[in-house]
Amino acid sequence: xxxxxxxxxxxxxxxxxxxAQLCLLDLLPAILARRWRPLVAAPEDGPLLSRCRAMGxxxxxxxxxxxxxVRFALDSMALIRRLRALIERExxxxxxxxxxxxxxxxxxxxxxxxxxxxxxxxxFPRGTALVGRMLRSAGATVIASSEFVARPLAPYxxxxxxxxxxADHARARQPSAAPRIGVLGRISPEKGQAVFVEAVRLVQxxxxxxxFVICGAPLFSDPSYAGExxxxxxxxxxxxxxxxxxxxxVLASLDLLVVPSTGEESTTRAIPEAFSAGxxxxxxxxxxxxxxxxxxxxxxxxxxGSARELAQAITGMMESPRKRKEIAPAARREYEQRFRxxxxxxxxxxxxxxxxxEAGRRRxxxxxxxxxxxxxxxx
Numbered sequence: 268x269x270x271x272x273x274x275x276x277x278x279x280x281x282x283x284x285x286x287a288q289l290c291l292l293d294l295l296p297a298i299l300a301r302r303w304r305p306l307v308a309a310p311e312d313g314p315l316l317s318r319c320r321a322m323g324x325x326x327x328x329x330x331x332x333x334x335x336x337v338r339f340a341l342d343s344m345a346l347i348r349r350l351r352a353l354i355e356r357e358x359x360x361x362x363x364x365x366x367x368x369x370x371x372x373x374x375x376x377x378x379x380x381x382x383x384x385x386x387x388x389x390x391f392p393r394g395t396a397l398v399g400r401m402l403r404s405a406g407a408t409v410i411a412s413s414e415f416v417a418r419p420l421a422p423y424x425x426x427x428x429x430x431x432x433x434a435d436h437a438r439a440r441q442p443s444a445a446p447r448i449g450v451l452g453r454i455s456p457e458k459g460q461a462v463f464v465e466a467v468r469l470v471q472x473x474x475x476x477x478x479f480v481i482c483g484a485p486l487f488s489d490p491s492y493a494g495e496x497x498x499x500x501x502x503x504x505x506x507x508x509x510x511x512x513x514x515x516x517v518l519a520s521l522d523l524l525v526v527p528s529t530g531e532e533s534t535t536r537a538i539p540e541a542f543s544a545g546x547x548x549x550x551x552x553x554x555x556x557x558x559x560x561x562x563x564x565x566x567x568x569x570x571x572g573s574a575r576e577l578a579q580a581i582t583g584m585m586e587s588p589r590k591r592k593e594i595a596p597a598a599r600r601e602y603e604q605r606f607r608x609x610x611x612x613x614x615x616x617x618x619x620x621x622x623x624x625e626a627g628r629r630r631x632x633x634x635x636x637x638x639x640x641x642x643x644x645x646x
Contacts, residue, residue, distance in 0.1 A: 273303040273623045276359045276381075278350070278373055280366030282313030282328070283486050285453060286536050287388040290412075290431060291315070291365050295322050297612035301620075306357055308350075327353070343372055350376035361623040367391045370398045374405045382622045383407040386615075387416050387426070389533045390554070399423025408622045410615060413534045413555030427618060430559060432611025433536055436515035436544040437599075446522040446585060449480030451514060451537050454493045457530025458483075459551065461492075464499045465574035466527070466581060475585050482508035482517050518544040523584055523591070526550035529572045534559050538566070539606035542598040547591045549580045559605070565598040 275298065279288055291307070292315070298305045299322070307319040307326040316326035331346045346369075354362065354376055364373045364385045377383050383405045389412075391398070402409060402424045409426040411417035417426040450463050460481055467479050481500070485493040497507060511517050514537075518524070524541040526532075531554035538559055541548045548566035550556050560566040567584065569576045584591060 272301070273360045273620070274358050275303050275305050275361050275363060275619065275623075276353060276357060277305055277307045277363045278365060278369050279307070279309045279315060280368040282309040282311035282315050284314050284318070285486050287365055287386075288315045289536065290386070290388065292318055292322070293432070293434070293608060294612060294615055295319060295324055297616050299323060301616060304357075306353070306359075308353060329353075346372040347375050351380070354380050361619060363619060367394055367398050371401050374401045374407065377405065382624075384619055384622050385409050387411045387420065390416050390419055390531055392419070395419045396423075408618060410618055413558050415531070415555030415558065416533045429611065429614045429618075430534060430605060431536055431539065432606050432608040433539045433543060433602075434515075434608050435602075436518050436540050438515050438519050438544070441520045443478070443520060446475070446477045447480055447520055448477055448523040448525060448581060448585070449482060449517065449521045450525050450527060451517055451521075451540075452483045452535070454481070454483045454485045454496065456492050457528060457532075459527030459529045459572070460496045461499060462529060462572055462574050462577060463525055463527045464496060464503065464505065466525075466577040467500075467503050467505060469574060469578035470581055475582065477504070477585060479503070479505040480508060480517070480521065481505060482511060484510040514540050515544060518546050521546050523581065524548050525577070525581065526556070527571075527577055528553055528556070530554070532556055539602055542602035542606060545595045545599050547584060547594045548598065549577065549584060559601075561597075561601070564594070565601045566594060 277291060279291060281288060295305065305324045307316060307324055308329050309315050310329060310331045312328040316328060319326040329349050331342050350372060359381045362373055362377045362381050362383045364370055364383060370385055374383055385402055385407050387409060399420050400423060409420060409424050411426040411428050412431050414428055417428050420426055450460055452458060454460055518541060524537060524546050526535055526537055526548060528551045534555040538548055538550060550560055550566055550568055551571040552568040553571040557568060560568055562568040567580050569580050
C-alpha cells in the first residue's frame with residue numbers, strides 16, 4: 268500500500284530570480300515527479316511564482332515586505348500568522364525555508380505543526396546567531412551549499428553539505444569574430460564587475476583582440492552600482508547584455524568566464540555551469556569558491572579585488588590556447604562527477620523526505636526521472 272504524498276510548503280524570501288530561487292526551481296520538477304504536493308510561497312507575486320505555476324506547482328504570494336529590514340521586522344508578526352494559516356490550511360508535512368530572513372517567522376509558525384528544513388545558500392553574519400538558535404530550538408534539518416556557509420552555523424546545528432547541481436549547458440559554440448570574455452550573473456558590488464572593468468583596462472585588449480561581456484541585472488541591490496560600472500566601462504570593448512533566462516546561450520558565446528567576486532561567495536552557480544559548458548573559468552579565491560575550483564586544473568584562482576592579478580590571469584589564459592584546452596575538459600569531468608543536476612535533486616529530496624512525517628516517506632515506485640528544466644541565468 269502506497270503512502271500519501273508529502274504536502275510541502277517551499278518558502279522563499281524573494282520573488283525575483285537569484286541563485287537560491289533558481290535552485291528552488293531546479294528542485295521543483297523532482298518534487299512533482301515524486302508525486303508530492305508543493306506549494307511555493309514568496310513575498311510578492313513575481314517571476315519566481317510565475318515560473319513555479321508554469322511548471323505545474325501551486326504558488327501563492329504572502330504579501331510581506333522583506334525590504335527594508337525595519338519594515339520587515341515590523342511586519343514579522345503578520346508574517347507568522349499568515350504562514351501558520353498556510354501550514355494549517357494545506358496540512359503541511361514539511362516546511363522548506365530557502366532563505367535566512369524567513370527562518371524566525373517560519374520556525375515560529377511551524378512549531379508543533381510540522382518539521383522544518385532550512386537550505387542555506389550564503390553567509391549572513393548579522394543574523395547568524397538568531398537564525399542558528401531558532402533552527403536549534405526547532406530541531407531543524409539544515410542543508411548547506413558549501414562548507415563555507417555551513418561553518419558559521421556549526422555552533423548551533425549540524426548541517427549536510429550538498430554542493431549545488433546545475434543543468435548541463437553543453438551546446439554548440441557560437442563562432443565570433445574575436446574571443447569573448449565575460450562575467451555572468453547578478454550585478455552587485457560583491458560580484459566584482461567594477462574589478463572586471465578595471466582589469467579590462469589593464470589587459471590591453473587591442474593586443475589580445477578580445478571582446479568583453481557583462482551579462483546580468485542589479486537584483487537585490489542598489490541599481491546605482493550598475494550605472495557606475497557602465498560609466499567606468501566607457502571607451503572599453505565591453506558589451507552589456509540584459510538578464511538571460513538561459514545561461515547556456517551566453518556560455519556558448521564565451522571563450523572564458525570570469526567570476527571576479529569581492530565578497531564571500533558561497534560557490535556561485537556560474538562556475539559549475541561553465542564547467543558543464545566546457546568554458547574555462549578564472550575566479551576569485553574567496554568564500555566557498557576554492558571548494559569547487561582546483562587552481563590550475565579546473566580553473567584559475569586570483570586574489571579578490573586585485574584587478575592587476577585578474578588582468579594577468581586573463582592575459583595568460585588567452586595567450587595560451589593549450590592551457591585552455593587542458594582546463595576545459597578537466598572542468599567538464601569535474602561537472603560530471605560532482606555537479607550534475609539529477610544527483611543533486613536526489614540528495615536534497617532524500618533529506619526532505621527523511622525530515623517529513625512517516626506517512627510521507629515512501630516513494631511511489633516506477634516514476635519516470637524528473638525532466639531537466641531549461642538552463643537558467645546565474646545569480
